[in-house]
Amino acid sequence: MIPYGRQAIDESDIEAVIAALRSDWLTTGPRVNDFEDAMAAFTGTSHGVAVNSGTAALHCAMQAIGIEPGDEVIVPAMTFVATANCVCYQGGTPVIADVCRDTLLIDPQDVRRRITPRTKAIIAVDYAGQPADWDALRGIANEHGLILVADGCHALGATDKGRSVGTLADMTTFSFHPVKHITTCEGGMIVTNNSEWTESMRRFRNHGMTTDGRQREEGKGWQYDVPGPGYNYRLSDIQCALGISQLKRLPQWLAHRRMLAERYTEALNYVEGIEMLSVRSTVEHGWHLMVVRVDSTKAGLDRDHLFGGLRDHGIGANVHYRSLTLLGKFSSFARSCPVAEAASEEIITLPLHQGMSSEELSHVIHALKECCKGAVR
Ligand SMILES: Cc1ncc(COP(=O)(O)O)c(C=O)c1O
Numbered sequence: 001m002i003p004y005g006r007q008a009i010d011e012s013d014i015e016a017v018i019a020a021l022r023s024d025w026l027t028t029g030p031r032v033n034d035f036e037d038a039m040a041a042f043t044g045t046s047h048g049v050a051v052n053s054g055t056a057a058l059h060c061a062m063q064a065i066g067i068e069p070g071d072e073v074i075v076p077a078m079t080f081v082a083t084a085n086c087v088c089y090q091g092g093t094p095v096i097a098d099v100c101r102d103t104l105l106i107d108p109q110d111v112r113r114r115i116t117p118r119t120k121a122i123i124a125v126d127y128a129g130q131p132a133d134w135d136a137l138r139g140i141a142n143e144h145g146l147i148l149v150a151d152g153c154h155a156l157g158a159t160d161k162g163r164s165v166g167t168l169a170d171m172t173t174f175s176f177h178p179v180k181h182i183t184t185c186e187g188g189m190i191v192t193n194n195s196e197w198t199e200s201m202r203r204f205r206n207h208g209m210t211t212d213g214r215q216r217e218e219g220k221g222w223q224y225d226v227p228g229p230g231y232n233y234r235l236s237d238i239q240c241a242l243g244i245s246q247l248k249r250l251p252q253w254l255a256h257r258r259m260l261a262e263r264y265t266e267a268l269n270y271v272e273g274i275e276m277l278s279v280r281s282t283v284e285h286g287w288h289l290m291v292v293r294v295d296s297t298k299a300g301l302d303r304d305h306l307f308g309g310l311r312d313h314g315i316g317a318n319v320h321y322r323s324l325t326l327l328g329k330f331s332s333f334a335r336s337c338p339v340a341e342a343a344s345e346e347i348i349t350l351p352l353h354q355g356m357s358s359e360e361l362s363h364v365i366h367a368l369k370e371c372c373k374g375a376v377r
Contacts, residue, residue: 002364003316004289005179008253008355013245020241027236028206028214035240036189038247039174042157043166045191047198050240051205054153054175056233057188058086058123061171063204063229064197065147067092071120076106077323077340079125083151084324087123095119096324098337102278104128104291104347107339108136114335115140121147126155126165128320129257129286130279134160134168149173153188156181157254158286165286166191176239179353181253181288182246184239205233253354257287260352260361264290267365271372273301289320290352293343301372303346309371310348315364318349 020031036048051057067073069091075084077096084094098110106124122141124132134148141148150169152158158165166172171194174180176187190201206212208230216222235243268274275293279285294303303319310317323340324330351364 001311001314001316002351002356002360003179003353004318004349004351005353006355007178007183008249008353010249012248013242016241016245017238020238023237025214025237027238028212028234029237030214031237031240031244032235035235035243035247038244039189040191042164042247042250043172043191044164045166045172046193047191047195049190049192049198049201049205050235050243051188051190051201051233052235052239053186053233054151054173054177054180054188055082055086056205056231057173057175057190058082058149058151059089059231060201060204060233061149061173061190061197062086062090062092062121064171064200065121065149067120070118072116072118073120074111074114074122075324076123076125076127077325077334077337078104078127078321078343079151079324080153080321081324081327081329083123083125084330092120093118093333094324094330096330096334096337098339099127099343101339101343103130103280104277104340104343105130105132105280106137108133108140110337111137112140115144115146119144119146121149123149123151124169125151125153126158126286128277128291129154129158129288130277131155131158131160131165131168131283133280137169147171153180154288155286157250159284160280161282170194171197176243181257181286181354182243182250184235184243184246187235187239187243203228204230206230207232249354254286256354256356257352258285260356261285261287261290263358263361264350264352264365268292268368271369273372274368287352290350291320291347292350293346294348296346303348306371307348310350310364310367313363313367313371315367316351319344319347320349
């Protein structure tokens with residue numbers, strides 16, 4: 001099966017992990033700071049906070065900006081459920097906004113319509129690897145005094161007008177799950193220029209404690225306080241060793257992803273009934289996911305039939321995502337998001353990852369053409 005996304009591990013990663021295993025620190029050691037510094041440098045931000053998942057990163061962000069019961073946070077309908085769940089963890093209410101039809105990025109006009117006196121923040125997702133329209137969102141945030149959080153879990157290495165994902169919002173979260181641009185097995189990071197939030201998140205990931213084990217061991221004494229809430233969201237040194245090693249290869253992986261995306265774009269232009277999502281003119285896309293729309297009106301195709309056909313050809317197609325408004329947890333209180341709901345029935349994710357070869361790409365395109373013929377109702 002050619003998976004839609006997959007990690008790429010080489011000998012240098014394995015050596016880095018072994019070196020960590022042989023060191024004094026398996027967790028909360030020097031590699032955590034090194035990985036945080038490397039991610040801050042890569043994204044052009046001042047601080048990184050390493051945590052043990054992208055979901056934990058989102059939760060830390062919500063806590064740092066003070067989300068509490070009664071607060072509303074606007075999130076896009078087309079995203080992974082963690083983008084909304086993190087608001088619920090703090091007792092807040094996720095308010096779901098629709099997306100633009102051509103990009104499936106959050107629609108700034110719909111965001112504006114969903115603002116109430118209780119709105120405190122907007123989380124936008126750089127869906128599939130493409131930065132959202134942060135300039136429009138910044139305008140709205142400034143008008144209403146809102147905080148902007150980027151769920152950048154798809155978009156490490158993407159840019160808009162030359163500005164990196166990481167610098168476009170007040171705080172940006174990443175995931176290092178194996179299907180993402182780089183992996184630490186499980187893992188996540190928040191980057192920001194805000195020192196106060198950084199300190200707050202460093203405590204929150206470590207039970208709310210004011211010092212961590214290494215600080216206490218390396219001479220600051222045994223004392224600590226717990227001034228507020230916290231969890232165990234720590235990322236280990238072993239995982240950070242892997243992350244540092246992976247990050248070194250990210251530029252070449254991004255170039256490979258962009259090459260694959262270009263070849264997909266050229267080829268899919270000639271497949272009746274398959275429509276690419278638009279790429280905004282100012283962005284350099286990160287191409288985490290190759291999401292295409294199956295246009296059932298034009299060619300009489302059926303997305304689920306196509307999905308099954310691709311699986312029969314050994315292609316691990318997937319669907320990212322069902323609109324949050326269609327999920328049981330949110331459907332009772334969310335207002336409908338017609339664009340995201342329609343897209344939920346039409347989109348399919350094709351394989352695209354750093355280890356994917358040209359031969360595999362040709363196989364996927366060939367199979368897609370075959371299935372499109374076969375999928376006509
Ligand atoms: C947009 C988005 N946000 C958040 C997450 C959560 O990341 P993790 O799986 O590392 O908790 C993911 C992961 O799939 C994601 O795609």
